[in-house]
Amino acid sequence: MIFFILTLALPVFLIIYGIVLPVKNYKPSPSSSITPAGSNDTAGIGSVRLDDPQLANVKKIIQKENEKAFQQNRLTLAEKDSIYMVLDVPDSLLILEIKGVTVKKTRILKLEISNRFALISHENMLPWIAEPFTLEHDLSTIPKSPIVVKQAPKDTIEAAKMSSKPAPPDSTNVFYTLYFNRNLVLEIEQIDPLEAGATEKVENYRKIKRNESTRSVFQMLKKPQQTDQPMLIKLVVSEVEARAIYRAVPTKSRLILKL
Secondary structure, three states: OHHHHHHHHHHHHHHHHHHHHHHHOOOOOOOOOOOOOOOOOOOOOOOOOOOHHHHHHHHHHHHHHHHHHHHHHHHHHHOOOOOEEEEEOOOOEEEEEEOOEEEEEEEOOEEEEOOHHHHOOHHHHHHHHOOOEEEEEEEEOOOOOOOOOOOOOOOHHHHHHOOOOOOOOOOOOOEEEEEEOOOEEEEEEEOOOOOOOOOHHHHHHHHHHHHHHHHHHHHHHHOOOOOOOOEEEEEEEOHHHHHHHHHHOOOOOEEEEEO
C-alpha cells in the first residue's frame, strides 16, 4: 500500500509543482512597459458572473482590442524598409509584408498553440502582443544563405567542359525554430515526408529540441514561479513554403501576432 501511494504521489507532485503552479503564475511579458488603458493592480481580483449577452459583449471588446493592437503594429512596421512577418492565428495564415504590402501569403496546414495562451488573462496578453516581436536567433536544418563553392577553370577550354547544371539543392527536410523576444517561440516544419538519406540534420535538430524541453522542465521544477517559459506556436506548411519563408525573412526580422 505504501509503495502504491508513493508511486501515485510522485507523478502528482511533479504535475502540480512543475506544470500547474508555473502556468498559474506565468505572465508572458513581465518586463513590458505597456499597460492597457484603465487597468490597475486590482484587476483580476475576485470574479463576476456574466450572463450570455454580457459575455458576448466582453468577447467583442477583447476582439476589438486585439484588432486595434494588430493594426497599430502594422502601421508601425509599414514605416520601415524591411520585410516583416504577420502570423494570423484565426485565419491560419503566415504572411510576409513590406511597407504594408503583402509579398507572400502562406496557408498554414496545421497549427498548434501552447495551452498557456488560453490560461493567460486578456489584461496580461494585450500588452504582450501590443508591440511587434523581434527575432533574436534561430535553429534550422537548412542554411540561411546557401553557398556553392566552385573551382575556377584555368582557361576557356576547361570552362567549356564544366557542367552548367545548377547545383543540387541542400537537404529538402526543412525544420526550424525562430526565437523572438518576450519568450515567443515559433516552430515551423514541412508536412512532406522526410527524404531518405537526408535525415541526419533533422535528427540533430530534434535532439537539440529535446534537450531544450528537458532543460525547461528542470527549470520549472527548480523555480515554479518563473515568468520566462516559452510561448510556443508550431506551424506545419509545405516544404517549398517553409524553405521560402526561412530564406526570405531578415536576420532580425519583426513579427506581428494576431490572436
